[in-house]
Amino acid sequence: MKKISKALLASAMCASLFGCSSNENSDATVYKIGICNYVDDASLNQIVDNIQSRLEEIGKENEVVFDVEVENCNADSTVLNQIITDFQADNVDLMVAVATPVAMAMQSATEGSDLPVIFSAVSDPVGAQIVDSLETPGANITGTSDYLDTTSIFNLIFAADPDADKIGLLYDAGQDSSTASIESAKQYLEDKQIDYVVKTATTTDEVKLAVDALISEDVDAIFTPTDNTIMTAELSIYETLIDAKVPHYTGADSFALNGAFLGYGVDYANLGVETADMIAQVLLDKENPSTLAVRTFDNGTATINTETCTALGFDFETIKKAFEPLCTQVKEITTAESFDDLEG
Template structure:
């Protein structure tokens, strides 16, 4: 009798222990899940340098493409986005916040952001993907475009300066005085301005440099350009001038001076012409690169920097009329020098064109 009672007690105790063990295992499994429905979640920190049409377009397309990839692959990209507005102290704080939040990857839009991210993540395992860095080698971000060599890679909006200047002289073969408008502190302007000087020196055409670091300073520089009666203005992919474009385009147009620039967003904001990469596509390809690193295990150090065809010329037809020029005639003149010639009208953002 005692033996049966003891056997029954042992059986009940063993069953209780087994139940507790199964419950504990199940609880541990649920706690370790990164998200619901078995999906995996990745934290991505995006920092934009300034609020302008080109860079905003890049960010919008990065977000949209990551969302599409996430839906297709059954993963979630938790995006933290911020804009430092060209303030280095704010930029460093944003990056520090990303690190504290333990992001899986950082995206730096424009050269200053990419440089700061690379410095801040040195010695960590956080990969950095940059977007719209005009000269990543000269900026010290990568060893070469083909083999970055560090925990960073990305997309470049390298500018074919000679191609833009060719357009100036195709439209006005007699141009003799070219204004070079840019911010000396912008890394994206250093190489293109150097190349522009070499081009103009070889052609025997006079030029003068005009600089500014704020919208007010750029506006003053434009006043000097008008007073000096420049035949045309050249600006590369300079974020400071891009931010100021809405404040200066009318002054240049009224003076009859065409502004040739390194991105279609300048033309959107009132420049006569923007020549360069498709920033919407650049954003998409940046997101694809992020996906390759996080989902496919690609190593940034061996992932080539992606460059694009700079062959699209975007003409602002509003400014074209004000300058007394004919869009159709210009399109025919520029066609042999470009992959594509397209038109645009003045607006603050690309989304405004669809309203």
């Protein structure tokens, strides 16, 4: 109920905000935008929040109004398709897809049309066949990618534990965003002649069982890419991993927010800002999504949960010193359900 109340409050505030803008700028051009988030997740929510705040800034700078509707399908494909249908019926000027499954659904629903779609947090847009190439997407869809540098994460794993000789790979095989990263991880470990154990899961209960199985296999660490299923389940597994003294290395800072030892990847707040800038390029500057290159980022940020770090028996300062040559920056975080909870 707490999360629902927050979402409703945020939605009401947003509606009020854009309503005021419309009243104050009655002659301004209004652009209708439909945003669909895949799941209630700290990193993805950051993207949505920053898209909205950046669009507000752009609207004021250009004396236009962005009338934004935000929906969340909660990983339900039926709900997702209905949201897209509703956006189309409302004659939105542009749709925004947050996460790979939403981008794929919007691509399918708008194929052959001129309705622009901007995606965010799509890890492998070419592999998921959403775009022809990163440089030239080729159709009505483009956006921002949170591509994961798998090698960089494994460099961190072995910097923390040079003697690690068995790694667990945990992901949802149904998440297209995870596939390329897992294959890259396997290749990395095979090249290094290091054993690995693969476990997949599609629900939180299955994730718990998969974690138990990995622990029983005596893995030294577990790797998970930017996988929404595992991310959602992190609060349910991090204490089990701490008790087993198994660090969880992951592909987003929201994992670390929810108890994982480390999240490595892009700044999701910045990802939202850049996504909003691309929306403006399409709607205000009239750029064509088919030729607007996908934006990729690798800011090399390692986010360490300091509570988990200590509980695992690591000394934070020692770990930080080992990681710093391998990252652009090392950030600290503690466990919470959302980034707002940390600020509160």
